[in-house]
Amino acid sequence: MDISIIGSGHIGAGLARAWRAKGHAVTFGARDPRDAELVALCTSIGATATTVAAAVAPARVVVFAMPYGALDDVLTASGDLAGKVVIDCTNAVERGAGLKYGHTTSSAEELQRRIPTAHVVKSFNAQGAENLAKPIYGDLAASNFYCGDDAAAKQIVRQLVEDVGFDAIDAGPLASARLIEPLMMLWMASSRAVGSRDIAFRVLRR
Amino acid sequence: MDISIIGSGHIGAGLARAWRAKGHAVTFGARDPRDAELVALCTSIGATATTVAAAVAPARVVVFAMPYGALDDVLTASGDLAGKVVIDCTNAVERGAGLKYGHTTSSAEELQRRIPTAHVVKSFNAQGAENLAKPIYGDLAASNFYCGDDAAAKQIVRQLVEDVGFDAIDAGPLASARLIEPLMMLWMASSRAVGSRDIAFRVLRR
Numbered sequence: 075m076d077i078s079i080i081g082s083g084h085i086g087a088g089l090a091r092a093w094r095a096k097g098h099a100v101t102f103g104a105r106d107p108r109d110a111e112l113v114a115l116c117t118s119i120g121a122t123a124t125t126v127a128a129a130v131a132p133a134r135v136v137v138f139a140m141p142y143g144a145l146d147d148v149l150t151a152s153g154d155l156a157g158k159v160v161i162d163c164t165n166a167v168e169r170g171a172g173l174k175y176g177h178t179t180s181s182a183e184e185l186q187r188r189i190p191t192a193h194v195v196k197s198f199n200a201q202g203a204e205n206l207a208k209p210i211y212g213d214l215a216a217s218n219f220y221c222g223d224d225a226a227a228k229q230i231v232r233q234l235v236e237d238v239g240f241d242a243i244d245a246g247p248l249a250s251a252r253l254i255e256p257l258m259m260l261w262m263a264s265s266r267a268v269g270s271r272d273i274a275f276r277v278l279r280r
Numbered sequence: 281m282d283i284s285i286i287g288s289g290h291i292g293a294g295l296a297r298a299w300r301a302k303g304h305a306v307t308f309g310a311r312d313p314r315d316a317e318l319v320a321l322c323t324s325i326g327a328t329a330t331t332v333a334a335a336v337a338p339a340r341v342v343v344f345a346m347p348y349g350a351l352d353d354v355l356t357a358s359g360d361l362a363g364k365v366v367i368d369c370t371n372a373v374e375r376g377a378g379l380k381y382g383h384t385t386s387s388a389e390e391l392q393r394r395i396p397t398a399h400v401v402k403s404f405n406a407q408g409a410e411n412l413a414k415p416i417y418g419d420l421a422a423s424n425f426y427c428g429d430d431a432a433a434k435q436i437v438r439q440l441v442e443d444v445g446f447d448a449i450d451a452g453p454l455a456s457a458r459l460i461e462p463l464m465m466l467w468m469a470s471s472r473a474v475g476s477r478d479i480a481f482r483v484l485r486r
Contacts, residue, residue: 272485
């Protein structure tokens with residue numbers, strides 16, 4: 075496959091390396107195609123570099139792997155993208171401000187506002203109940219995330235997560251419920267994809 | 281630990297079972313504590329059932345495991361929750377309408393609106409670039425989610441996900457980017473929790 079990648083940072087370069095190893099042709103589209111680091115990368119993996127416009131024009135698959143902040147410039151430089159597959163690898167995260175779009179609160183935060191003197195901890199929302207009875211998959215326990223703003227309350231919940239047999243992952247403050255609450259729907263989507271409810275999320279380590 | 285659980289459906293009952301097996305005392309708070317199914321459950325696992333108010337009043341830990349739609353009633357019945365640990369297991373999902381709070385769009389959907397004739401597929405946004413070079417953890421490949429609205433484009437991206445060495449998970453339409461985009465921040469939170477960037481998400485199966 076001929077693939078054009080915009081951005082040659084960690085993700086762009088990492089994808090290029092992996093895809094070159096599979097025999098795909100990779101062209102980087104860059105503001106400066108003669109950038110020394112980019113040229114060295116291209117030489118090392120057998121890719122080519124050109125302008126964004128020249129990389130995009132012939133491509134069936136365009137990978138947006140530049141920083142999100144460069145999106146406007148890249149769209150302007152890209153020209154017509156009609157009919158192309160655009161793989162969006164960007165994260166619209168503003169430093170210290172969380173996700174830019176559509177993640178402005180969570181039901182756990184709304185609950186905390188309604189019971190301000192209680193210590194709300196979000197957990198156990200992100201998977202089918204089957205996993206409560208069988209949290210172990212082969213050698214691995216399913217991961218179960220929890221988050222909250224009160225350290226003592228979180229410690230209690232961590233113990234309760236472990237008592238179910240889960241791998242407990244501290245996802246941070248209660249605002250992280252914005253990250254955990256979508257997991258139930260992702261669990262359902264994954265269940266459909268895999269064709270089974272006997273699935274669980276796990277944070278793999280080496 | 282003395283734990284009060286509101287709701288005795290799959291999650292509430294599953295948690296009660298797991299915690300009873302660890303020796304915790306479990307009290308269910310229910311609209312009807314004499315409900316036959318609840319009484320049978322209590323007998324079988326050695327838990328007790330009472331009203332929501334009576335279950336909440338003495339509890340240090342209260343688990344909200346009822347359907348989200350019952351939240352208003354439960355809050356009314358609960359009385360004062362000051363100082364209590366409230367574990368929120370609910371999902372504010374309205375049938376067919378997605379998450380009720382704070383997940384109204386995604387940057388991928390915004391991008392698609394800007395390039396309506398292209399086929400945007402969200403992927404490769406949800407983990408550190410280290411995983412592109414080393415996607416395998418022990419016997420397991422890291423999972424990499426993708427979503428989009430064009431079937432042919434998704435098929436291409438699925439192949440590219442697999443060509444990196446990932447376990448490819450089809451998360452559905454492009455609106456599922458609302459579920460995938462938070463994963464990068466959850467990956468970072470998990471990285472902090474685990475103390476390593478050498479981590480990856482995986483959908484475990486049996």
